[in-house]
Amino acid sequence: MTTATHDMTELQRETRMGATGSETSNREIRRIDLLDFAQRKTGIANQLWDAAVDEGFFQIVNHGIALADVRNAFAMTERFFALPDAVKARYPFKKALNVGWESRAQVRPSTGTPDQKESYQITRPHMEGLWPTDEELAGFKATMLAFEGQCWQLAMQVLSCFAWKLGFDDFFFQRAHDPAQPSYQSTLRLLHYFATPPEQQASLGLWRAGAHTDFDCLTLLFQRQGQGGLQVCPGKEMESQAWTSVEPDELAITCNIGDMLMRWSDDWLPSNFHRVRNPLPGEYMGSRYSMAFFAQANRDAIIEGPGRKYPAIAAGDYLNQRVAANFKVY
Numbered sequence: 372m373t374t375a376t377h378d379m380t381e382l383q384r385e386t387r388m389g390a391t392g393s394e395t396s397n398r399e400i401r402r403i404d405l406l407d408f409a410q411r412k413t414g415i416a417n418q419l420w421d422a423a424v425d426e427g428f429f430q431i432v433n434h435g436i437a438l439a440d441v442r443n444a445f446a447m448t449e450r451f452f453a454l455p456d457a458v459k460a461r462y463p464f465k466k467a468l469n470v471g472w473e474s475r476a477q478v479r480p481s482t483g484t485p486d487q488k489e490s491y492q493i494t495r496p497h498m499e500g501l502w503p504t505d506e507e508l509a510g511f512k513a514t515m516l517a518f519e520g521q522c523w524q525l526a527m528q529v530l531s532c533f534a535w536k537l538g539f540d541d542f543f544f545q546r547a548h549d550p551a552q553p554s555y556q557s558t559l560r561l562l563h564y565f566a567t568p569p570e571q572q573a574s575l576g577l578w579r580a581g582a583h584t585d586f587d588c589l590t591l592l593f594q595r596q597g598q599g600g601l602q603v604c605p606g607k608e609m610e611s612q613a614w615t616s617v618e619p620d621e622l623a624i625t626c627n628i629g630d631m632l633m634r635w636s637d638d639w640l641p642s643n644f645h646r647v648r649n650p651l652p653g654e655y656m657g658s659r660y661s662m663a664f665f666a667q668a669n670r671d672a673i674i675e676g677p678g679r680k681y682p683a684i685a686a687g688d689y690l691n692q693r694v695a696a697n698f699k700v701y
Contacts, residue, residue: 398615406433416532423628427643428603430623436521444518452563468497493559519559522664538677547672554670564659582646586693587629587665594619598659600647637676
């Protein structure tokens with residue numbers, strides 16, 4: 372197994388994705404119904420595979436996470452970011468562990484400028500001293516841990532379909548993302564994109580989130596109604612940079628394949644570019660909130676595809692390299 376520096380092909384691609392590009396509506400982000408999952412698993416797995424191979428993005432509905440729970444988690448997210456910066460700064464981002472609060476700290480290789488957002492990362496084994504107190508935000512820890520657990524269950528359900536299609540056993544990815552292990556590194560990320568002042572509206576030098584791929588195996592993204600801006604660009608459109616907007620729908624979870632699973636699948640499943648653009652004239656310019664669950668294999672899990680296209684690498688080494696390239700030094 373190789374543990375030294377690896378060829379970060381994803382980063383090389385990302386540095387070429389900073390242009391504004393164009394927008395197209397001639398691309399379908401498929402919606403896949405997970406109702407009666409156990410009885411329909413083969414059909415659902417085939418739908419997920421086709422959508423992932425073709426676009427790398429898809430939406431899932433009837434996924435089992437109650438809308439009330441999603442709304443409650445969003446309410447807690449908004450309350451957290453409403454805390455004074457001086458309070459949030461007591462729980463600072465720790466790059467090596469991918470936990471805690473940061474603001475305008477993520478600099479994308481695609482843009483070279485800080486994303487116009489703040490975020491708070493929750494990674495279960497590393498949260499000591501990083502939870503707001505009940506006096507600061509009552510019920511926050513319990514609410515977010517419960518929601519993270521629901522996200523993990525759903526992500527493992529979806530990943531079991533990809534495991535089957537890749538020739539692994541159904542529980543292959545569940546073992547690789549075991550929350551009972553201290554090496555667990557899946558992350559729930561709460562995001563607040565700052566309101567855009569009118570004078571910055573036409574600035575092409577600032578992005579709410581510059582073009583990037585995700586580091587993980589699978590991302591579950593929760594968006595709030597009316598707070599758009601997410602755009603995707605499949606790899607085959609990379610040179611022309613034709614982007615498609617994904618409209619928020621609180622009944623659907625937007626999912627995408629990450630770099631880990633692309634490598635684990637020997638590139639069968641593409642990790643495609645996405646970004647959050649600034650609002651355009653006439654659009655909602657207030658704060659934008661979202662929540663993303665990143666299913667990231669445990670640090671000691673070994674990423675190696677069925678065809679061994681790439682050298683084996685520990686997931687912890689892989690993630691460290693990706694995080695280091697995207698955050699300024701603390």
